[in-house]
Amino acid sequence: xxxxxxxxxxxxxxxxxxxxxxxxxxxxxxxxxxxxxxxxxxxxxxxxxxxxxxxxxxxxxxxxxxxxxxxxxxxxxxxxxxxxxxxxxxxxxxxxxxxxxxxxxxxxxxxxxxxxxxxxxxxxxxxxxxxxxxxxxxxxxxxxxxxxxxxxxxxxxxxxxxxxxxxxxxxxxxxxxxxxxxxxxxxxxxxxxxxxxxxxxxxxxxxxxxxxxxxxxxxxxxxxxxxxxxxxxxxxxxxxxxxxxxxxxxxxxxxxxxxxxxxxxxxxxxxxxxxxxxxxxxxxxxxxxxxxxxxxxxxxxxxxxxxxxxx
Numbered sequence: 001x002x003x004x005x006x007x008x009x010x011x012x013x014x015x016x017x018x019x020x021x022x023x024x025x026x027x028x029x030x031x032x033x034x035x036x037x038x039x040x041x042x043x044x045x046x047x048x049x050x051x052x053x054x055x056x057x058x059x060x061x062x063x064x065x066x067x068x069x070x071x072x073x074x075x076x077x078x079x080x081x082x083x084x085x086x087x088x089x090x091x092x093x094x095x096x097x098x099x100x101x102x103x104x105x106x107x108x109x110x111x112x113x114x115x116x117x118x119x120x121x122x123x124x125x126x127x128x129x130x131x132x133x134x135x136x137x138x139x140x141x142x143x144x145x146x147x148x149x150x151x152x153x154x155x156x157x158x159x160x161x162x163x164x165x166x167x168x169x170x171x172x173x174x175x176x177x178x179x180x181x182x183x184x185x186x187x188x189x190x191x192x193x194x195x196x197x198x199x200x201x202x203x204x205x206x207x208x209x210x211x212x213x214x215x216x217x218x219x220x221x222x223x224x225x226x227x228x229x230x231x232x233x234x235x236x237x238x239x240x241x242x243x244x245x246x247x248x249x250x251x252x253x254x255x256x257x258x259x260x261x262x263x264x265x266x267x268x269x270x271x272x273x274x275x276x277x278x279x280x281x282x283x284x285x286x287x288x289x290x291x292x293x294x295x296x297x298x299x300x301x302x303x304x305x306x307x308x309x310x311x
Contacts, residue, residue: 001081004089005054007113015117016087017041018049018110020125022056022164025070026079027183029122029155029162034083036150037120041086046117049087050080051110057093059215068217070168070183072190079185089114102128106141118148157182174220176274188229188273189216189254193265205294207240207255210270218252219274221281225301228258229271235261238294238301239272242281259298276304 004010019037023030034050041048054073058066071079073090080088091097091109105128110116119142127133139149154161162182170179171187180186191210208228212218221242228237237258243251256272278300284290 001077001085002087003077004087005092007089007091007109010089010113012047012049012087012115015046015115016049017044017046017118017120018051018114018116019085019120020051020127021122023050023052023076023080024056024164025167025183026076026083027162027164027167028157029152031083031184032155033120033122033152034080034085036152038084040118040120040148040150044118047086048084049089049114050085051089051091051114052076053093054090055093057098060093060095061098067165067168069215070164070171070187070217072213072216075188075190099129102133102137103141104128105133106138111145111147116147118150120150120152122152123154168217171217171219174222174277174280176219176224177276180275186227186273186275187219188271189218190269190271191254192267192269195266205257205291205298207257208265208270210254210256210272212254218254219277221252223278223281223297225275225278225304226256227273227275228256228261229273230263230265230268234273235259236301236305237261237272238278238297239274240281257294257298259302278304 017037017040019033021030021033037048037050056066056069077088110119119138121135121138123135125135135149135151139151142149156162158181160166167179167182170176170182176187189210189212191212193208194211195209219241222240224239224241226237226239227234235258237256240255241252243253254272256270278297282293284293
């Protein structure tokens with residue numbers, strides 16, 4: 001997959017089939033759009049492209065009110081590539097760009113710059129100054145220009161319309177297992193391993209402290225059964241998100257205890273894949289009580305992973 005980060009760098013030798021959207025989480029709805037995109041690409045013998053924006057428009061238009069994102073730019077790029085898309089365009093989104101008239105967006109960017117022949121878009125997609133452009137008037141203008149515009153209807157799962165906002169809410173409530181169903185893959189957080197206070201090691205359960213982007217949504221405080229991905233290998237683990245109330249801390253941290261793992265990984269990147277919540281965060285009477293609970297958490301996690309407790 002070829003990635004473009006500037007519209008000026010685009011020079012497609014032939015027309016393309018293009019999908020539009022923000023694609024935060026690349027959930028089931030996005031996947032249906034991309035599947036249709038790839039279908040049209042194959043039928044027409046044209047390369048596929050996804051056009052999205054960076055940063056997310058809400059970060060520019062409503063910086064103090066914008067919701068946290070479900071995935072980083074790197075994660076989004078990796079997932080979209082895994083779905084077979086040929087080209088990924090991250091159009092830079094600025095305040096000036098936000099004032100672009102929706103017709104100019106269609107004619108100048110989609111038709112002139114990207115040379116679209118077919119467009120695939122979600123039913124609720126809006127674009128242009130004040131969001132005045134939508135899927136319906138996009139289709140009307142494209143029809144007049146001999147361009148096919150395919151509108152993807154709402155995708156439902158478990159009786160609910162799949163959306164990034166719904167998935168974000170599930171994650172924030174700790175229901176990572178249900179969120180994974182709406183995304184067709186588990187939610188994950190990537191970050192570098194940084195130095196902590198080594199308290200876990202002192203308690204007999206060494207942990208890796210993970211730095212994280214403030215723009216990414218965090219699951220509710222508590223303990224989770226997780227997979228720690230390091231150098232393309234997955235290790236079973238438990239992850240605690242919280243403020244360490246037993247030790248009177250107040251800064252939220254992500255701490256991962258990787259089972260049977262003794263590598264030195266400071267400064268390296270881990271991807272923490274959240275499988276299921278084990279319990280809420282608890283303030284214990286003593287470190288001893290905490291140790292007892294951590295042992296129980298590990299047993300529960302191993303049951304979740306289907307592991308033999310005696311291994």
